[in-house]
Amino acid sequence: xxxxxxxxxxxxxxxxxxxxxxxxxxxxxxxxxxxxxxxxxxxxxxxxxxxxxxxxxxxxxxxxxxxxxxxxxxxxxxxxxxxxxxxxxxxxxxxxxxxxxxxxxxxxxxxxxxxxxxxxxxxxxxxxxxxxxxxxxxxxxxxxxxxxxxxxxxxxxxxxxxxxxxxxxxxxxxxxxxxxxxxxxxxxxxxxxxxxxxxxxxxxxxxxxxxxxxxxxxxxxxxxxxxxxxxxxxxxxxxxxxxxxxxxxxxxxxxxxxxxxxxxxxxxxxxxxxxxxxxxxxxxxxxxxxxxxxxxxxxxxxxxxxxxxxxxxxxxxxxxxxxxxxxxxxxxxxxxxxxxxxxxxxxxxxxxxxxxxxxxxxxxxxxxxxxxxxxxxxxxxxxxxxxxxxxxxxxxxxxxxxxxxxxxxxxxxxxxxxxxxx
Numbered sequence: 001x002x003x004x005x006x007x008x009x010x011x012x013x014x015x016x017x018x019x020x021x022x023x024x025x026x027x028x029x030x031x032x033x034x035x036x037x038x039x040x041x042x043x044x045x046x047x048x049x050x051x052x053x054x055x056x057x058x059x060x061x062x063x064x065x066x067x068x069x070x071x072x073x074x075x076x077x078x079x080x081x082x083x084x085x086x087x088x089x090x091x092x093x094x095x096x097x098x099x100x101x102x103x104x105x106x107x108x109x110x111x112x113x114x115x116x117x118x119x120x121x122x123x124x125x126x127x128x129x130x131x132x133x134x135x136x137x138x139x140x141x142x143x144x145x146x147x148x149x150x151x152x153x154x155x156x157x158x159x160x161x162x163x164x165x166x167x168x169x170x171x172x173x174x175x176x177x178x179x180x181x182x183x184x185x186x187x188x189x190x191x192x193x194x195x196x197x198x199x200x201x202x203x204x205x206x207x208x209x210x211x212x213x214x215x216x217x218x219x220x221x222x223x224x225x226x227x228x229x230x231x232x233x234x235x236x237x238x239x240x241x242x243x244x245x246x247x248x249x250x251x252x253x254x255x256x257x258x259x260x261x262x263x264x265x266x267x268x269x270x271x272x273x274x275x276x277x278x279x280x281x282x283x284x285x286x287x288x289x290x291x292x293x294x295x296x297x298x299x300x301x302x303x304x305x306x307x308x309x310x311x312x313x314x315x316x317x318x319x320x321x322x323x324x325x326x327x328x329x330x331x332x333x334x335x336x337x338x339x340x341x342x343x344x345x346x347x348x349x350x351x352x353x354x355x356x357x358x359x360x361x362x363x364x365x366x367x368x369x370x371x372x373x374x375x376x377x378x379x380x381x382x383x384x385x386x387x388x389x390x391x392x393x394x395x396x397x398x399x400x401x402x403x404x405x406x407x408x409x410x411x412x413x414x415x416x417x418x419x420x421x422x
Contacts, residue, residue, distance in 0.1 A: 037174070037176050037177060037282050037414075038282055038283075038286045039176055039282050039285040039286050039289065039348075039351075040174075040414040042286065042289050042290070042351055042355065043347065043350075043351045043354075043412060043414060044414065045354075045355065046350070046351045046352075046353070046354025046355050047079075047354060047411060047412075047413075049354050049355065049356075049357050050079070050354045050357055050411075051079055053357040053358065054078070054079065077409035079411060081409070082409045082410055082411045083169045083409060083410040083411070084169065084410070084411055084412075084413050085169050085170055085171060085172055085343060085347070085410055085411070085412050085413070086169075086171055086172075086412075086413055087171060087172055087173070087174045087177070087414060088171045088172070088173060088185075088186055088187045088340065089174075089177070089185070089186045089187075090171075090413075090414075091168070091171060093193050095168055096186075096193040096194075097192075097193060098166060098167065098168065099160070099166060099168060099171065100193075100195065100233045101164075101166075102160040102161075102164040102165065102166035103125070103160065103164075103195075103234075103336050104233070105160075105163070105164035105165070106123070106124045106125045106159055106160060106163065106164050107123050107124070107125040107237065107238075108123065109123060109124035109125075109163065109164075110122075110123065110124065111123055111124060111126050111127055111130075112124065112127055112389050112391060113126070113127045113130050113131075113388070113389040114389070117130070117134075117260070117389075118130040118133075118134075118241070118260040119256070119260065119261055119262055120240050120241045120254070120256075120260055120261045120262035120263060121240065121241065121260070122240050122262065123240070124159065124163065126240050126241055127388075127389050127390055127391070128152070128155075128156055128159075128333050128390055129240075129241045129242070129325075129331060129333045129334045130241060130260060130388070130389070131152075131387050131388040131389065131390050132152070132330065132331070132332070132333045133241060133242065133244060133258070133259050133260060133330045133331055134258075134260070134388060135148075135388070136244070136329060136330045137369075137370055138368065138369075138370075140303070140329065140370060141303060141366070141369075141370040141371040142366050142367065142368060142369065142370060142379065143299075143364045143365055143366030143367060143368065143378065143379025143383075144364070144366075144368075144379055144383060144385065144397055145299055145303065145366070146295075146299060146345075146346075146349045147364070147385060147397045147400035147401055148385050148400075149342050149345060149346065150346050150349070150400050151385050151387065151392070151395060151400050152342070152387060152390070153170060153339055153342050153343055153346055154170075154410075155387055155390050155391070155392045156170065156339055156390075157169055157170040157339075158392065159390075159391070169410065170339055170340075170343050171340060171343065172340055172343035172344040172346075172347050172412065173185070173187055173317075173337070173340035173341055173343070173344050174344065174414070175276065175280035175281075175285065175313065175316075175317055175320070175344055176280065176281055176282035176284075176285055178276070179276045179277050179280050179281040179282070180273070180276075180277055180281075181273060182271055182272075182273065182276045182320050183197055183198050183224075183271045183273075187337070187340060188271060188337075190229075190230070190231035190232045191231075191232060192232065192233060194232050194233070195232065195233065195234055195336050195337055195340070196229045196231060196232030196233060196234040196235055196237075196267075196269075197229065197230070197231055197232055197269070197271070198223070198224060198225035198229070198230075198269050198270070198271040199225035199226050199227040199228055199229050199230065199268045199269040199270055199271075199323055200225065200226075200227035200228055200229075200230045201224055201225060201226065201227065202225070202226035202227045202250075205222040205226050205249060205270075206222070206249065207219045207220060207221050207222060208220040208222070208247050208248075208319065208322070208327065209247075210247070210306060210311065210315065210319070211306045212245075215306070217306045217307055217308075217309055218306060218309055218310075218311050220272060220274055220275055220319055220322075221274055222270060223270045223271050223272045223273065223274070223322065224270075224271070225268075225269050225270040225271055225322075225323065226248065226268065226270045226323055227268055227323075228266035228267065228268055229266070229267050229268065229269050234267060234336060236266075237266075237267045237336070238264050238265070238266070238267070239263075239264070239265050239266070239267050239324065239325055239331075239334045239335075240262060240263065240264050240334075241254070241259060241260060241261075241263065241325075241331055241334060242254060242259045242263065242324075242325045242328055242330060242331025242334060243259060243263075243324060243325060243328045243330075243331055244258070244259035244328060244329075244330035244331055245328055245329050245330055246324060246325075246327065246328050247319075247322070247327040247328065248268065248270065248322070248323045248324045248327055251265070251268075251324045252265055259330055259331060265324070267324075267325075267334070267335060268323035268324040268326075269321055269322060269323045269326060269335070269337075270322035270323040270327075271320065271321065271322065272319055272320055272322055275311070275316050275317075275319040275320045275322070276316065276317075276320040278311070278316065279311045279312065279313060279315070279316025279317075279319075280313055280316045280317055280320065284313055284316075285313060285348060287301075288301050288302060288313055288348060288352075289348065289351055289352055289355065292352060294363075294365060295360070295363045295364060295365040296365030296366060298349070298352050299365060299366060301313075302314045302345070302348065302349075303315065304316075313345075313348070314345055317341045317344065317345070318332060318341065320341075321335060321337045321338075321341065326338070343412075346412075347412040350411075350412055351412075353401075361401060362381060362398065362401055363401070364378075364379045364380070364381060364397060364401070365378075365379070366378070366379055367379060368383075379397065380397070381396065381397050381398040381401070382396050382397070382398060383396065383397050384396055384397075385397060385400060
């Protein structure tokens with residue numbers, strides 16, 4: 001963020017016998033105030049709507065039924081006991097370092113995925129990447145995209161907490177807040193409280209074609225990175241799986257066509273101001289939230305319409321990170337930044353639901369195949385979400401669309417307006 005400077009002057013009286021009292025020191029520089037984000041205001045409005053809705057439900061339940069057993073009531077999720085997911089910049093230095101340590105811990109534990117399924121999965125962290133690769137073509141452009149990734153992000157959060165001693169919750173990355181210069185955000189500034197920054201600059205790279213070089217509907221110019229990340233806690237982080245559908249050049253091929261073979265290499269990024277400033281600024285997120293009247297509209301606008309030249313917030317966020325594996329639809333969870341981006345995706349979904357809680361709680365839209373190719377039946381609330389060897393139970397989509405019931409008891413807070421939760 002830019003820091004305002006204040007001119008400091010000192011008055012010295014050299015000709016008089018007695019000096020006048022020295023003026024008080026100038027105030028310390030203060031951070032330049034950022035214009036409040038309308039997307040944050042919508043999230044806060046959604047949270048207020050949710051509180052009113054839940055309060056009304058409690059009244060109706062109290063009038064209709066006697067209270068349940070104490071142990072049952074103790075398990076019920078409320079806004080008062082919900083986990084709070086915050087933007088990375090709102091965390092303290094201690095909290096950031098605890099999160100970083102938990103991710104490093106997860107990447108040091110052995111994989112639980114059978115080697116015959118994913119020979120390249122060597123760590124517990126890789127279990128999540130392998131699951132995403134294995135299911136990519138049934139969880140994007142489909143009716144379960146939002147709910148599957150909601151459960152996936154929650155499962156990752158639980159692994160950090162239950163297996164690596166993390167006591168916080170998955171932070172999110174507020175795209176609009178840093179859209180003009182993501183590399184200067186606390187998440188990507190390369191400091192020891194970031195998740196590392198940009199990759200080393202690689203000259204002579206071509207522009208990125210989306211969705212593919214053969215179908216270059218959208219062109220993103222190369223950024224200032226492209227190589228191995230050069231600073232911060234994940235400078236020596238190893239990517240073991242993929243690529244499957246790389247958009248970056250000069251990446252070693254995976255020994256297996258499905259990308260699940262062992263292919264160790266450095267984590268590379270190409271942070272793109274073009275992607276962030278064009279596709280994830282505040283007006284784009286506000287439009288997504290306000291103009292999407294149905295869940296199908298919301299999901300399609302979010303994920304983009306590549307033939308029409310529209311990248312969308314979801315893909316724009318992925319290509320803000322870019323390179324390898326961030327720019328690979330299949331292997332993108334191999335970059336720890338994935339979970340910040342998808343927590344932000346889920347926050348947008350959560351906000352959209354809460355802007356009309358009663359009518360948007362139990363809705364799904366879309367088929368079982370990518371953009372309905374080949375044609376398939378519509379997704380159902382009773383369809384099952386399975387995360388393979390990530391290590392969580394199978395659940396129905398119905399369970400995931402209702403976000404305040406266990407095991408997905410959480411809310412999202414923008415620190416600047418946290419009073420909305422009270």
